[in-house]
Amino acid sequence: MTRPGPVVFAAFYLALVAPAAGQSGFGDAEAGAKVFRKCFSCHMVGPDAFNRVGPHLNGIFGRRAGSLEGFKRYSDGLKRMGADGLFWDFDALGAYIENPKAFASDTRMNFDGLDDPQERADVLAYLRQFSASPANIPEAAPTAMPREVELSEDILALQGDKDYGEYLSSECTTCHQLDGDDQGIPAIIGWPSEDFVVAMHAYKEKVRPHPVMQMMAGRLSNEEIAALAAYFEGLE
Incomplete structure (x- = not known):
């Protein structure tokens, strides 16, 4: 059959x-x-x-x-x-x-x-509104959503060390799985580096309300966040 x-x-x-x-x-x-x-x-x-x-x-x-x-x-x-x-x-x-x-x-x-x-x-x-047909539905205005936290260009320009990021990643991967399976916890592999950096700084500044992530992010330096971002962005 x-x-x-x-x-x-x-x-x-x-x-x-x-x-x-x-x-x-x-x-x-x-x-x-x-x-x-x-x-x-x-x-x-x-x-x-x-x-x-x-x-x-x-x-x-x-x-x-x-x-x-x-x-x-x-x-x-x-x-x-x-x-x-x-x-x-x-x-x-x-x-x-x-x-x-x-x-x-x-x-x-x-x-x-x-x-x-x-x-x-x-x-x-x-x-x-963002699909072209039927033609009587016009394009909507741009969805210019601001970042959750405003970061300096110096922080955003940091080039993370992927090897260092892999070394640091063990605490992350106790919850976030490398195979992409969420199991109720969002996967973070393949994240664009800037999105990862902004999210981690949002936890660090307590804009995102997750106490465990706030604690974890609070321990990390800007260079360490950049390294983790580079490592996870490169994973498929």
Whole structure:
């Protein structure tokens, strides 16, 4: 007996969730901009968007799954789904962001999902503004989200020593796994170096409210943070 391909499983999952999603329709794009802050550590959208840990989301509506040119970190499952004919529309995106790992079990998207149907509808309305069709939905203004903490150019320009970063990484990898599996704890492999540096300084300055991470970051010098950033950025 031939095992159904991944797109068949996705279609089955969509059949379970699509009626509820379709009835709700698009939500409030302005509210969705606030919900999107939960996504911004990995994804960008807007005229100046580029790929980060995850692909940028300009033009996501109507895009074949796993197909954005230049983005190299898609899971094999999403690439297979795209090859089998999965395109991102309202229902498919709604199902994916509700429970990413139920939709694509090997996805690299380390996000628990949005349980609230209204939040899903709102964030999809927000993202919809950055897809070109239909033409009567204009491009939205740039999403110029400020960094969590403002750092000096000297800190941002530090070139970390990858070998030193690997030496320092053992405390990080007691929780954050090198195989990319989150197990409820976000993966940090492949993070752009600047994103890692900003996040660690946000913990260090207690902008991010996680006491263990605040303690760990507080022990690190600027050079040590840069070294860890260089090491983890280079991992696949």
